Amino acid sequence: MDIPKDLVAASAAPMVLSILAESDSYGYAILGRVREPVRGRARLDGGAALPLLHRLERQGHIEATWGSSETGRRRKYYALTGEGREALATHVSQWRTVAAALESAWGRMDFGGQVSLA
Template identity: 60%
Template sequence: MHIDKDLVAASATPLVLGILAESESYGYAIAKRVAELSGGRMEWTDGMLYPLLHRLERNGLVESSWGRSETGRRRKHYALTSAGRDALVERQAQWEVVHAALTRAWESLADARDGVTGGPAVAGGIA
């Protein structure tokens, strides 16, 4: 399944903040976690992930530090700041509103498809 780039872009910040709320991480592991959380349906490229991480760092939502992998390779690790935790709480609330609105809209669509109306019958079928 292809996920529209606008939807990927809209969900990128809360996804990364949520992943970093679990623990600090580095780019490849963040991209791998996104793929895992989406059941493999979202695969982020470096060209999408690193500009986002740099923007989050410029905005004070994440901070980075250099570390070493198990193999000794240098890696830049990212961690959530307190401002990032606050932003995550705000983004969660925003997405809950969006999710609820979409759910209601799609329930109405399913009801209409099944011939069920949620309101009084009106001539022409529109209330």
């Protein structure tokens, strides 16, 4: 089962903010962490991740600084800002509301054994 692009796009910002709430990181590592929970069922590539990081930076939710990798190459590191923490809290509240509404709407519907909502 692939996850549709619009659902991936809607969840990408809260995922990135959640990752950065744990610790500062760089683009490629962030992308890898976003991909972990969906195990290849959703596509968020570097072409989509970089504009997202830039947008979050413009919004003041993250800030970037240049640092060095283990090999000495320059690497851009991202950190969550205070505004980013507030935005993350808003995202969490919104997603919990949506998830609760979906759970309520679905109840214990029978999907022919394909999906267990219990």
